[in-house]
Amino acid sequence: MTIPPDLYGRRSRDRFVLAASALFTGVQKLRSLRPPALPPVRPVDRSMRLTVTSVVPVAEDVVALTLAAPDDRVLPAWQPGCHLDLHLPSGRRRQYSLCGDPSDRRTYRIAVRRLPDGGGGSLEIHNAISEGDTLKVQGPRNAFPFISRDRYLFIAGGIGITPILPMVKAAHKAAADWHLIYTGRSRATLPFLDDLAGLPESRITIRTDDEHGVPDCADLLTRATPGTAVHVCGPAPMIDGIRAAFPPAATLHYERFAPAPVTDGKPFEVELASSGRVLQIPPARSALDVIKEEKPDVAYSCRQGFCGTCKTRVLSGEVDQRAPSDPPGDDTMLICVSRATQGRLTLDL
Template identity: 45%
Template sequence: MNPGAEYEDTLLVARREEVASDVVALTLRHPAGRDLPAWEPGAHLDLVLDAGPTRQYSLCGDPADRASWRIAVLRAPAGRGGSARVHDTLTEGSTVRVRGPRNHFALRPAARYLFIAGGIGITPILPMTAAAEAAGADWRLLYGGRTRASMAFADELAAAYGDKVRLVPQDEEGLLDLAPYLTAPYPTAPSGPGTLVYCCGPEPLLQVAEEACRDWPEGSLRTERFQPRTDPRTDPRTDDTGAESGSRAFELVLTRSGLTLTVEPERSVLRTVEAAGVPVLYSCEEGTCGTCETDVVEGEVDHHDSVLTDEERASGETMMICVSRCRGPRLVLDL
């Protein structure tokens, strides 16, 4: 990965529409009508908001449409202000700086899919259902929300796919019950996994899915989080034994910059690199967005992100430098 090489430009809000209670969808186009970079289901986009935070929103339009991107944003009163800025300041005709797209939730080939969405977690799932349908795969979507009026794109999905979609408004039917659908995986197909489960939504929903899929074949479940995990495996405050991390310094070598630095206790790799004057893209600083993902040349990574899969962590090829550290005395990065 080459930080700084991503697409970044100012786009026009060509259309704004209310798609559910407190959910606004924005269609973004280039002011000069140029094509936008290609993307695949699961990708998200950075909105670089003026005098405010950078926030990530999943692309939920049609990947074949190179003229526009669509995102949907839930107003989150308890959030950090990004969604409120989108709702209050981005109207049709406004412009906004964007960066990306990037994808850590890519749809992999499979014979069957079970898609699980909670609330605004439907956004990355929406283009996945279209891709699965186009591929002729066997698939089903379980979609839960607080109320029917709060569930973005619910009518669109039901009209397009009929009984492949199960809508579960909490005020009508209670919480979405995953157990009947995750009792056992489909058999492995000759060409690949028998079924893959894609889940996006609030943390309690993801935890239920993870527990239900604990005995499934490795890699069967893919999740995307809005907030960092808090279990010891991924908590930035602890290592995988539960001990306090950040208690020791280590040497950091940046191959392209020709620098050797020291990452002090309680200081992140990201902040150390930034202080040395090396440009690097970052956003959330919580290990959830994937913006700061960096290639690892040498060293054993102490992963604390909420993005990489277990397989990706085990490979040690990349790390999120905002929260992850080094298990040993020396770490070499492609920066």
């Protein structure tokens, strides 16, 4: 009697089949070791609906707005230098620095100066926003962080006190060595002088144009000794003057309320896809500046390439990406700062 190769009477398996089976088993084991697939990333909506609880004049042509949740819930935390994005009833989106107390988790405070020649946001707030109104808000976000140091020099020009004020109070609370220079046209135009009244007078210098003349930027920096963190916020000419006169060994941190001048700009053309209109962009102007004249309702906010409000799809042409948040090779551009490398851009506008 012939004994079968398998004690159970089964036929022996082909070597190729055995190898393929082992390979399949190994692959299955490797797959089982892989981490589970992560769920798709979903964008987080960080917007809030806040109620305007007060609108208070705090200086000539400056009002302070206090915002709170309708249900008085705790608001997201913030640090000195943070700002809010306000979506106004007109559709405008504007950014305003938080100038209240970070330990107050129930309210936010901002201040807005009336700018008759601005983009219309400040006029809308002054003329159309009242106590009891509800506004869509995003943030807080921080593009002007308060740097931790032992010694500070703070320089604020007019409404530029808004991000500086919480920094001054934080430095004082931390027992740091600090000094504030606060400049403006006159004392009547300087907001929050009352908020500074509780701080040591020896650490605060008020310089107004009507009393002391227009300050020289080099004079403002005499306290910027080596190791000093200098935080500056104010009009563009003051920022540019301080940058030009800034001494070595100190560190400069600043925030603008106006766009920086265009540097190394070359002329180019922008075609608006919706109308076929071709606009000429001069070397010293941004695409946004020229497009606003043709399309006054074009969306924008910071005009410095941070907020992303003016991001526009590029249908053709090569972009010179100049914004911090513009990824290279993307088919969009922030028209407030980015430009064409040459020739013409066709935009989805």
